[in-house]
Amino acid sequence: MNGPTGVFAKPDRFAALVAGSLALVLYVFTAAPNVTLLDSGEFIVAAQHFGVPHPTGYPLWTIGAWLMTLLPLGNAAWEVNLFSGLCSALAVAVFAGLGSSLLRWFFAPLGLSDRWSALLGGAFALAAGCSVPVWSQAVIAEVYGLHALLTGCQVAALYVWVREGDRWRGFLAALFFFALGMSNHHLTLSLAPIPVVLLLLVRPGAAAEVLLYLGIIGAAVFWGFGLISGEPPTLDASVRTVLCALLVAALFRLFRGRFVHGRLLPRMALAVFLGLLPHVYMPLASSTNPPMNWSYARTRDGFFYAINRSQYQGTLSSQLLRSVGRVVGATPRETDPAPQAGEGSGEPSRFQAFALFSTMYWGKLTSSLSPALLVPFLMAFTALRLLERRQRAMLLAGYLAFFLAAFFQPLFDRASDDLSGWLLQMPYHGYAFLLFALLCAIGAARLQLLCAGRLARLGAIRFLWLAIPGWALLVNASACNQRGHWFGWEYGAGMVGPLPRDAVLFGGTDPGRFVPTYMIFGESPQPARHKRDPGFDRRDVYIITQNALVDPYYQRYIHDHYGPARPRPRGIWERWLGRAALYPRNPLDLPGDPEIRGAIQAELEAAERKGELGEVSGDSSRLNAAVAKQIWERNKGRHRFFVEESFPMEWSYPYAIPRGLVYEIAPDPLDALPGEAVAADREFWSDLVRRFLADPAFLRDVDARRSFSKLRNTGGNLYRHRKLLDEAELAYRQAIELWPASGESLSALCEILTDAGRHGEALELLARGQGIDPRSRSLAQLRQLVLARRALAAEIRVLEESRRAAPRNRDVFIELLQNYQVTRRFDAADALIRDGLGAFESDPVVLQECINHRVVRMQWSEGLELARKWDALDPKNPEVKFMLAKFLHATGAMPEFYAAAREAIRLGGIPLRERFAAEPLYRPLRAEPQFRALLDAGLPGLPDLPSGGAPPGP
Template sequence: MSLKTLHKSFAAFLFLFSLIIYLDTVAPTLSFWDCGEFIACSVIMGVPHPPGSPLYLLIGHLFSNLPFGDIGWRVNLISVLVTALSVMLLYLTAVRLIRLYRGPERSLVDGLINYGGAAIGALVLAFTHSVWFNAVEAEVYGISMFFTAIVFYLIVRWADEADEPGSDRWLLLIAYITGLAIGVHLLNILAIPAIALVIYFRKREFTWSSFLVMLALSGAGFAVVYPGIVKYLPATFQISAVIPVIIFLAVGAGAWYALQTKQRIAFLALASAFLIILGYTTYGSIFIRSQLDPPIDENNPDTIERFLSYLNREQYGDVPIMTRRWNNDPNYSSEADFFWGYQVNYMYNRYLLWQFVGQEGDFQGAGVDFSKFYALPLLLGLFGLAYHVSRDRKRALVVLTLFFMTGYAIILYLNQDNPQPRERDYAYVGSFYAFAVWIAIGAQALLEWLAKVGRDRRARVYVLGGLVLMTLALPVNMLAKSYRMHDRSGNLVAWDYSRNILETCAPDALIFTNGDNDTFPLWYLQEVMGVRQDVRVVNLSLLNTGWYIKQLKHMDPQVPISFSDEYIDRYLDQHDMTALRKRYWPKNDPKKPTVLSIPTPDGGTIAWDVPATMHLPTGQGDTGEPNFLRVQDIMIIDIVATNQWKKPIYFAVTVSNSNMIGLRDHLTMEGLAFRLNPVKGQEIDPELMRRNLLVTYKDYYRNLDNPDIHYDDNVYRLLQNYRSAFLQLATYYLERNLPGTAVYHGANPPEQTLASFDQLSDHDKVLFILDSMERYVPEDVIPINADEITLHLGRLYADLGRPEELRRRMDRLASQPNLPADKRYRYGAVYLQWLGDTAAAEKQFQQVLTRNSGLEERLQVATAYAQMKMYDQARGLLAEVSMQPLDAEGQLRVGAVYLQIDQPEQAEKIFQEALQKDPGTGTMLKVATAYYQAARFAEAERMFRQIMARDPNNGHAVGGLLQIFDRQGDAVKAVQLLEGWVASHPNDTGARNQLEQYRRRLASGAP
């Protein structure tokens, strides 16, 4: 095999292998976050959130018309294909960079060194977390990395061929691709400084003066593209639509003139600008499509003014670069500390280490796990960086520039605040790509060293052996360790969960949703799949914008809104003082009552207090409490009032109470949504809940019982909403507790039980509901995210006669590693009190003592031993505790345990010591209470009477004595006590009523 064929074989293998892996793990349909929006907009040619991705949508529309597979899967294929191409491009780029300092391959060993090293770097990139994550869903970051990869490859190729005729075509192609890439994401223009460096080092010898000139020209070129072409060129439309056309044609004419007059530099500069503008014209599709009012038309950029606002992302506001977003976060001592600790370390360095050291897990805030990749990729990359600098510092500076611009420079520019709604690692894949180049170079250096060690005869064996070992230690290990976490095959949650939200709603309903994950997937189902298009989704975040309010008002299905378009534009879409006064909502101001009322269908009204939801300073006397309503709050109020109960109104269960404008008591749960109800206090609709959970959703809990499917932390959180609904329905029947005529047998088919559900006792209904929950959303696959819920569920089963279900859950909870002492103690108490398992309880208590030797833990365990009647163990712990210096509170607790193990003399001694340290009434009350709880009523009565002798007005002592007399059945003493108390406290009506009750008991002869 020739070296050229070997080179092509490596490239083809890398493309095909990564393509196969990505195809095997790609999401079968839409995923959460922006994916549903991008797929829907691709299919219907809608307008997504600013600044849009028109080229991606055009390509997505093409892929959506493929004649096979789910539509969401078809659009996902874009990311699969371009990421596999990016892996191949990294290999091709790395080979060319290696040749620049090592020379072309002259033998098979040379080929294995160059190609093998480059292949290692490419495969490592393929299986880094963020690259793989982007490769298997419909998002712009995969194709954005592809554009970065291809322009970087093209500039390196140009450097190889710069002296050949026609090499300038690569520079022009780079310019055109850069223009096109802007139609995907602005990240791609960050490669411009690296491109400029390649051109400089290829055409000029380094001098400080020429280098500074290059930096100035590079900065100027970057400014021409951004903000020049991206922001300022479209802005000229405000003056006249002819101006940008004239500029475009003038640039093209200038390029033609320069070509004719053989002015090469001027031609390249003007032709590049012309081609960037030409590529950028894909944004015209956004303007054109918005004119046609597609169902998804975010920001409605159908006028020049709104289109420019859309391009400039004005919806998100301006972020200062120099002033870091610290906001006096108590976790950071200064702006500099916040910048380094949060923005750099947490929001970038952590992500970099995820890729090349290992990720702790697939959950928000995950740390770095050295045991995943053992930092081998990181170390090899750092070695490759050092080696690259030593062999070819010019190109090393190029890669370093790309790494910085696509990593740390973004951190500086974005100035992210804390917290973020999700992890942001996906945005930095350009820098991970650059680091993978150094991994390739580091691998090549090690293979070259092995060839030298093996000398001529054994060089091939050594190089092949090293290549195999590095492949196993790096990419193969990364593939094995990361495969499950990145495998989305079979993950249908976004489709099913969103479908179930829509199907919860009654016909022609409105549903308020919270954010991306309960809105974008619903848009996809409605606009692409035609599911429940009668339901109007109202996103609360977007409800703060005027354009969205008007779309809801005018586009079918219309939302009842009373405000005129002029009012919306003037008061709801502005933030000046006049507009803000309309949102002023002070508390306890008679001129601005916060209690609202609306009529109900039966002729009555519902009234509720609407709390302010945001604070704006109003001057002197400002308390800092919320004093304004958000636009979304005003709109919910108006929609509810204007609707007049004509359309059913729902809130998704993901909407927080703070976004419900005080209506929570009027919301009735029907499944994955709450319905607004004129009746207050009806927490659930049991019939609709049962029908939705057990019938409507039945076929759309797909794969939630499949342990082979991976779900991330975000999905786990969402799926708890199913459990919440099941448990609330079960609690309803548990509290009602009506008898029935049929009996539930767990072995019967669910359909048979469901058919006779109404005949079951409420006891059996609860069991069936809990079993159905476990069948559809099993805990072994979808873990419960709170131990409290697990315990509650287990206790429910135990109360219903299935203690084995509690034991199963307790065994799982207790097997968790590194449990804190309070949880261990609590689990031991559950074993003891609910299951009567003293052996399991003692095992937990022993672990508490083994891992924690504090006073609190020993007292807790001693108390538990006393309850278990393990008196010897309790005495041993109490002896240990008593040897430590104790305050009065500690002595009181020790004395209480001595009472429990029937050692009243020891208890009395310790109580006296405590009273000497703190002779106050509070200590005496605690001693008396300890005697009462130990059923030593004589000692308790004595102590309570001592308290009353000191303080005749002490109601706690009176209450304690009454409890003793009740337990003893001594109504005479109770009457005597209360007569004395009422005589000295004639206004105590409660005591007077109690006295009358006791007198009646005495008169009737009752004890």
């Protein structure tokens, strides 16, 4: 291993040491000095206080970062940021050493020197370390540097196994690092096929037996997952998988006679067990009542909620059921994938979205490194004909690993190709960029050998590759350098610092809940010498996440923090962790499960009365807002409440007073906003926007710009609710100055401007936004809307005058309604229907147009009223009955729905019955006896129905 001909010789270790050291110096120098925006605050608090961050819990990262905070380096946020840099630098070092060793193995017999192997391996790894996905995550509190490191270790271990011939220690190490990676991030799954492919290519004689062992171990892990899940379908699928694995093992033994590599199975199982062992941290940490206790992992169901990613779409259990479960015949119909977007849906299909993202991805990759690197990336493939079998296997595995790392997650997520889509996906791709650089190093060495032969005059090109790290450094510094960026701290201090004592803050967006969480639990308890403001201590403030209040695990979490039954610290360990001093002394009056269920039920019943049941039941923000209101009502006499808004809590707007970065919910509704509050708000934001726009560091910091823009947008919403359009316009304009591509602010301001006939101003603002985010479909659609409003403005004025002159003219009424819809002047359309429909109540054509408008507006109750009128005019029409049934279902009038559905089928026969069976809206009803009785007569069986959605138009 360590001799001149070993797998990793002195030149490889030198390349790793130099590249890793240079990367570490860069990351330390450019690290954020404190908390940053997005998830940073959450991760810092979890690491600082032995806690559990959001699913999947990231236990390995949290353990490592927690250990880092025990070192006497200064502020805890700075220490955790350094941990990210350390992990990322080690990842660069691993890929540099791996690249150097691969080049020696591939090309030393062809004349490539050890020195150039080390130079190329180190240079390309360092270049990847200066790319945006690696560098940007190495200077903040994030988990992706550790993920890149574990991926590098897994690939390096597989490389050692390929080199060592009959020895299996490299393969066992790769299994360990794969399982360890699963203890950090489920992105690790994207590289699961690589060991399988290498087994088939390198050890085909042993592949069947070792793949059987992998299947047995995987089945055992799946069985354990199923036992923890408490989900009968998952447990059933896991048991079937274990039985299938044992059956295959018995058949293998029967036909092959013996297991040649039988001693591998326990060693492989041990490697996987040890790699997954960090998960034990989560219930242990959760049981200590830490300030970051996502998923409440101290309980079995909470632990499963975390590792299963149950908070998000595409849970691990659903993926397993759709893949492994389908193979063993245990996939319930509910897990069938939703239908693909198709023509007329307004969204690209999965294939189209993937093609668009891929095009954008190659652009981001080459702009972050260099377009010139496409040449060595492709040239590496030409080396296949020069290599022997094991070398070819390693090169092919490298290409496969890159493409899986780059495109598996975007394909699964159906990632968009606009700026928001890239910013969401970008952190995942550090390991993909490192793999790309590894392949480029191989291609550069291949080019160098070509130039040394027939193209000797081009030999100097090899020195250009050594400049690639410098190029990447210069190109990406403005996007990645966080040195001196205190915007996260300013965000949190400006939000929490001015609050009155014992205030309650509802945090909504990621920075709006996680940065205050850090300021309260992370910054406040630290020694004064480690704080930017030595006197800052706001442990009296209560922080509650607006977006998770209906989540039972989150409810347990905040009850343990702020409820009257808060657990008392137990034993020396919890007292050493300082749990007793972290939370406010006085408890809040928090609703329990019965009260929360009551609030949700009341909201659903109110929505049903308004005909909005379908909309509200599928919108958790409305239900969360109802619970937030309940908390406010119970405690407003003892505490003042403030909001950082994610989704609008419209119930609070009549009580809202702008207070700097947040707004206050007054105890009683206000007839009007206090003039002094409006003036203070205007002055506060004018000064802040002026200061930030004069700061080049702020202008380079996309996360800071987006986060502060969102805060100012909330002020615009408050003023717009009060019909203070001048103040709303100013607030939205300031939000757009902070982030010109803010779709939320642009949409609101464009509506204000076009209502006033100021279409040119709206188009100028959109042009600025599209200059930053040219691929944004929402901004493009908004521009088309503004153009349509401008084009139809004169026509609408003529139609309005014609209607005033002839209010019973059907053609004018319909055309005006359609124009209001095209220009999205929905309030005007509502008023037109309300005031003018009386003249046309017996006209089916007008009723049809009005019903279409109600569907677009999701005004099911109003639409039902119109549908009843049409049904009264034409009671024998099965199509009208079919439409009526949809509105009855949407408003929750189920007895009438079944009556209308039976009548529609009676009038329309089997074609109508089949339409009811195929209608996505009725998918949730398919298990109900009444619905099956409605359809089964005359039908051989229900088809597999696509997943549901909002009620479509008639």
